[in-house]
Amino acid sequence: MSINDKTKWRENELSYEQVLDKYPDIPPIVALKIDVSRRGISYTDKAFAKVDPNVHHVEPYDYMIGHGQNVSPIGLFLRDGSVICQAHSKVYDWTYRDPYILDVVDDKLVIVDNDKVYEEAWFWEKPDFYDKFTSNGTPMRMVASARPQRITIAPATKCHFWDNPKEGCKYCALFSGHRAANDEGDIRDDKWFQDVEETVKEAIKQKGRYASYHMTAGSTLSGAEIFDDEVDLYINTLHAAEKAFKVKKFPVKLVASAFSKKQLRRMYEETAITTYTTDLEVLNKDLFGWVCPGKAKHVGYEEWKQRLYDAVEIFGRGNVDCGIVGGVEMAQPNGFTDEKEALKAVLSEAEEIASHGVSFAECVWNTLPGAIFMRQKTPSLEYYVQLALGLAEVRRKNGLNIYTDDYRRCGNHPNTDLARID
Ligand code: SF4
Numbered sequence: 001m002s003i004n005d006k007t008k009w010r011e012n013e014l015s016y017e018q019v020l021d022k023y024p025d026i027p028p029i030v031a032l033k034i035d036v037s038r039r040g041i042s043y044t045d046k047a048f049a050k051v052d053p054n055v056h057h058v059e060p061y062d063y064m065i066g067h068g069q070n071v072s073p074i075g076l077f078l079r080d081g082s083v084i085c086q087a088h089s090k091v092y093d094w095t096y097r098d099p100y101i102l103d104v105v106d107d108k109l110v111i112v113d114n115d116k117v118y119e120e121a122w123f124w125e126k127p128d129f130y131d132k133f134t135s136n137g138t139p140m141r142m143v144a145s146a147r148p149q150r151i152t153i154a155p156a157t158k159c160h161f162w163d164n165p166k167e168g169c170k171y172c173a174l175f176s177g178h179r180a181a182n183d184e185g186d187i188r189d190d191k192w193f194q195d196v197e198e199t200v201k202e203a204i205k206q207k208g209r210y211a212s213y214h215m216t217a218g219s220t221l222s223g224a225e226i227f228d229d230e231v232d233l234y235i236n237t238l239h240a241a242e243k244a245f246k247v248k249k250f251p252v253k254l255v256a257s258a259f260s261k262k263q264l265r266r267m268y269e270e271t272a273i274t275t276y277t278t279d280l281e282v283l284n285k286d287l288f289g290w291v292c293p294g295k296a297k298h299v300g301y302e303e304w305k306q307r308l309y310d311a312v313e314i315f316g317r318g319n320v321d322c323g324i325v326g327g328v329e330m331a332q333p334n335g336f337t338d339e340k341e342a343l344k345a346v347l348s349e350a351e352e353i354a355s356h357g358v359s360f361a362e363c364v365w366n367t368l369p370g371a372i373f374m375r376q377k378t379p380s381l382e383y384y385v386q387l388a389l390g391l392a393e394v395r396r397k398n399g400l401n402i403y404t405d406d407y408r409r410c411g412n413h414p415n416t417d418l419a420r421i422d
Contacts, residue, residue, distance in 0.1 A: 006091065006098035013380040016113070026385050027421065032118055033084050034384045034414045036111065037364035038327075040089025040099035043072070047102040048088075050109055056123040057130070057146065059087075075147065076102070076111075077122040083148060083411040084121070094375045096367070124148050128206040134198040136191050143192075143199040150253070150409055151203045152214040153196060155237045156230070158185035159218025161294025166372065169281060169292045171328050175218050176370035185220070188233060196240040204244055212409040213241060213272075216255040219294075226298060230256065231263045238271040249274055253404035255323060258299050258307040264314050275404045276311050277361060279323030280304055283349040290334045309356045317357030318401035326387050326414075327365035327379045339383045347390040354398040360391050361405040362415045384414065391415035396422060 016035055020028055051058060051073055058071045076084040089099045101112040102121065110117045127146040133139055145152045157175045162168040186192075204210060215237060220230035234256060242250075252273040259267065259278070267273055280301070282291050288304075289296040295304065311320040329335050329342050336342035350360060364384055367374050392415045395402060402416045403409070410416070 006095060009097050014382045016118075016381060019381050019385055022382070023385050023389065025389055027418075029078055029080055029082055029119065030388065030414055030417050031381070031385055032111065033078070033082055033417070034364055034388065035381050036084050036086060036100050037414075038366055038378055038381065038384060039097045040095075040366060041076075041084070041086050041102050041111065042091060042099045043088040043102045044104070046104040047109060050104060051123060053126075055126060057126045059145075073123040075124045077124060077148065078119055082407065082417065083124070085147070085412045090369070092369065096377045127151070127203060127209070129199060129202040132202055134195040136195055138191075138195045140195075140199040140202060143195045144203065146203070146210075147214075147411060149210065149411065150212045150214045151200065151210050152216070153200075153237060153241070154217050155188060155215065155233045156185050156217035156220055160185075160221045161219055161292075161298070163221075164294070167294035167297065168372075169295070169325075170331070170372040171281075171291065171325050171365055171367075173368035173370035173374075185218075188236070193236060193240040196237055197243045200241045200244040212251040212253050212404050214253045214255075214404075214410070219257045221298060225260060225263070227257045227259055227263060231259060231266060235266065235270055238273065242272050245272070248272065251404055251409060253277065253409060255279065258295075258304045259311075260307065261310045261314070264307075264311050268314050274315065275319040275321065276315050277321040277323055277405060278304070278308060278311070279325075280308070280353075281323065281325050282328050283324060283346045283353070284329055287329055287331075287335060291328055291331065305353060308353065308358045312357035318359055318399075319403065320357065321359045321361045321402070321405045322353060323361045323363065325365045326362040326391075327384060328373070330379045330383075331365075331373055331376050339379055342379070343383065343386055343390065346387065347394065350391055350394045351397075354394045354400060357398075357400065359395050359400045359402050359405070360415060361402070361410070361413045362388065362391055363412060364414065388414035388418060392418035395419070 020031060056073050058073050072087045074087045103110055103112045105117055109121050111119045111121050129140045159168055159175060223229040249272050254273050255277045282288050285301040288301040308320055308322055329346055365378050367376050367378060402419050405413055405416050406419050407417045
């Protein structure tokens, strides 16, 4: 297949409709969300004309992953309240599959593929705090971001696994703008913590919007023990946010590095958090070393797993999640070449890890500009659907919750979307 032919793949993969026929347990909206996440979605001019920056959540710069537009909404709603965390997708020479199209038909925003309308969609609404400023004069949109149902703070936008070139995770485009910057990272002084406190206080004035507070950052390796400085930063940021609440514990989704038992105890005892997520990313020891060389070098696959199990001792079964980048096990040249083999291996490892009380939060691997893997080919929709169904079954069989990573509080994981039909 020519690298410029974006439609040829359709001859070799089951279509969306064929996948629904073959896997009747997958809700059509979840399958569509997976496919849009996998292939991306390009906005037509008519769709862009529907964007109202006074009403919709747009980001004026390449926020988090870089969408290549000056201004774009960063996500869509579907009619059942599901979210698709996708900005406008640019099509590059190396883009393997043509993306879905976001168009306007009968004055409605709709998701289209091959001239067929699949679902109506809506842009996320702008958070009320977005146009406000802290008493320090900082725009609150620079302090926090939001999904429709959660507020997000990223205390550090530099991931220090990239300090040694190419040791970051190969699929990752997160904070890629800050990756090569010759600095220590963001300045998080008293002024910034005050900005956090004021922004969270302002955000929660919007009644009914937020079901959880989310925090994630690039990994910080420094400290007496690896990640000590990262732990301190999360604790201090949470203490600033906690001033907005009148209770000791509230729903916090923390996605962080793999902390030691001592660090996990500090997080649990000193802050509001009740759940913890740390990401093995790819459920295979050898592939982990290739895909996530920094994580493998500084912690290691077995130790990362052990730290997940240690976290279960502190947070309880089902309150610890392992993030994975579903599909990246098929990256080449070292990944699986057969989808059946890949699925069997991933689900078997997932079963072993879940038996220790760990749930999974699966993201759909897509090839983003800024990632080392940006020219790779991701697996078929059929593969992703089987993976989501398989991981949901692993969670059910092991009697595990999925709380802060579920559709209501996160909304970015096909396997946890399926928890709503348990
Ligand atoms: S740990 Fe890996 S996935 Fe997370 S920000 Fe760093 S490079 Fe990206």
